Amino acid sequence: MKQDLLSDLELLELTKKGNExxxxxxxxxxxxxxxxxxFDILHDDDQTKxxxxxxxxxxxxxxxxxxxxxxxxxxxxxxxxxxxxxxKLNSFKEYDDQFxxxxxxxxxxxxxxxxxxxNAHILSQLDQLPKKSKExxxxxxxxxxxxxxxxxxxxxxxxxxxxxxxxxxxxxxKSMQISYTLWLL
Numbered sequence: 001m002k003q004d005l006l007s008d009l010e011l012l013e014l015t016k017k018g019n020e021x022x023x024x025x026x027x028x029x030x031x032x033x034x035x036x037x038x039f040d041i042l043h044d045d046d047q048t049k050x051x052x053x054x055x056x057x058x059x060x061x062x063x064x065x066x067x068x069x070x071x072x073x074x075x076x077x078x079x080x081x082x083x084x085x086x087x088k089l090n091s092f093k094e095y096d097d098q099f100x101x102x103x104x105x106x107x108x109x110x111x112x113x114x115x116x117x118x119n120a121h122i123l124s125q126l127d128q129l130p131k132k133s134k135e136x137x138x139x140x141x142x143x144x145x146x147x148x149x150x151x152x153x154x155x156x157x158x159x160x161x162x163x164x165x166x167x168x169x170x171x172x173x174k175s176m177q178i179s180y181t182l183w184l185l
Contacts, residue, residue: 008071016063023063027056030075037076038083051082088138125175129168136164 006014006022008029014022031052038048055078059066068074126134139145139153140161147165151158 009069012066012068012071015060016066018063023056023060026071030072031056034075034079038079041080041083042086047086048083051086052079055079055082084135087143121175122172125172126168129171133164133168136161137168140165 006025008026011022011026011029015026034052034055035048038051039045042048042051055075059075059078126137129137136150136154139150140147145153147158147161150161154161
């Protein structure tokens with residue numbers, strides 16, 4: 001078939017024009033590789049399938065706006081970002097589940113509200129970290145990976161991982177001190 005011989009860029013251009021068959025060809029070419037890539041990070045079949053499917057859905061929905069010179073790299077980066085977002089959501093869910101376990105120990109409504117406000121503040125501060133620092137911090141604190149495991153996963157030195165975690169903790173401490181001082185006032 002003629003469209004089997006088309007390059008990824010040609011298929012993407014046809015997709016941008018609404019050609020569903022070209023889009024289907026791109027999906028067929030990359031789905032397995034993107035799934036394997038995502039599964040290596042998430043280690044969850046359903047979440048990985050959902051992540052890859054969501055990436056392709058977004059590509060189709062935003063096809064008119066795509067400005068891509070290397071479709072393969074674009075697809076991999078999109079899946080990587082989606083999978084990392086899913087890891088973050090998993091970490092938050094795990095964290096929220098832990099919170100629910102300990103929440104009954106809080107006797108007063110005011111304490112529960114205060115605890116939730118502090119938790120929300122911490123999460124908002126983590127969102128303001130540079131992307132790499134945030135990723136390393138979440139892998140360390142929420143995925144419980146050792147510094148060496150993080151270094152191996154992200155292909156960097158253990159010392160660099162330690163630096164990112166240290167900087168993230170400094171920032172959180174400083175932010176919490178400022179917030180606490182303002183709260184006292």
